Amino acid sequence: MRKIQNLGDNRNKGSCVHCGGPNETRDHAPSVVFLDEPLPPDLPASPSCAACNQGFSNDEAYVACLLECVMVGDANPALVQREKIAALMRGRPKLTAEIAALKRYEDECVVFSFDQKRIENVVLKLARCHVAYEMNEPRIDKPDGIWFQPFSLMAPEALDAFENDQNDVAVWPEVGSRGMHRLLIAEDNAFSEGWLDIQPGRYRFKVTVESGLRVRMVLREYLACEVHWN
Numbered sequence: 433m434r435k436i437q438n439l440g441d442n443r444n445k446g447s448c449v450h451c452g453g454p455n456e457t458r459d460h461a462p463s464v465v466f467l468d469e470p471l472p473p474d475l476p477a478s479p480s481c482a483a484c485n486q487g488f489s490n491d492e493a494y495v496a497c498l499l500e501c502v503m504v505g506d507a508n509p510a511l512v513q514r515e516k517i518a519a520l521m522r523g524r525p526k527l528t529a530e531i532a533a534l535k536r537y538e539d540e541c542v543v544f545s546f547d548q549k550r551i552e553n554v555v556l557k558l559a560r561c562h563v564a565y566e567m568n569e570p571r572i573d574k575p576d577g578i579w580f581q582p583f584s585l586m587a588p589e590a591l592d593a594f595e596n597d598q599n600d601v602a603v604w605p606e607v608g609s610r611g612m613h614r615l616l617i618a619e620d621n622a623f624s625e626g627w628l629d630i631q632p633g634r635y636r637f638k639v640t641v642e643s644g645l646r647v648r649m650v651l652r653e654y655l656a657c658e659v660h661w662n
């Protein structure tokens with residue numbers, strides 16, 4: 433991945449991509465809690481006000497820890513695969529206990545209930561960063577749709593549509609935006625298959641403009657997420 437200077441218009445240069453407030457910090461997307469070291473160079477970052485940026489961090493930690501716990505079926509830091517998250521869980525016993533309390537058995541299966549709002553909050557935050565950065569199209573308005581689901585619970589047709597949506601091949605972002613530059617410098621394959629793989633097995637996403645503005649994200653190759661604006 434390379435950092436490409438944003439040559440688009442000024443919509444994405446001055447204000448918080450989440451609320452339209454002041455440009456006080458840089459908000460990385462994906463948030464670094466979803467990635468492991470070494471971090472990819474030139475991680476996309478968008479302007480954010482301090483309140484928004486700080487406001488997401490608890491929910492981001494919640495989602496990152498919850499995902500690891502669900503994947504191993506236990507809220508035990510010694511069992512989770514990502515060492516970074518194990519350390520985070522050991523350092524935040526309250527959060528770890530909170531997630532442990534979500535675990536229960538259903539038909540001899542381990543299931544975790546979850547706080548839909550907290551996950552949606554993180555998914556929307558990521559989507560807003562991606563559309564602002566990739567398409568030069570900040571969207572602080574409420575999206576028309578937002579959902580997330582583990583791959584393991586998706587029907588094959590839904591999975592196929594999510595991964596290979598045939599309608600989205602003609603992605604031509606606004607001239608001057610970073611998305612356009614990625615298309616034009618395709619030798620690094622950043623936009624091959626439409627998916628931008630930030631870190632294999634950790635985070636990938638795709639922005640399409642075919643029918644409205646649609647952001648698809650995959651966390652940990654486990655959770656499929658989508659946000660769209662008509």
Ligand SMILES: [Zn+2]
Nearest residue numbers: 448451481484
């Ligand atoms: Zn803000």
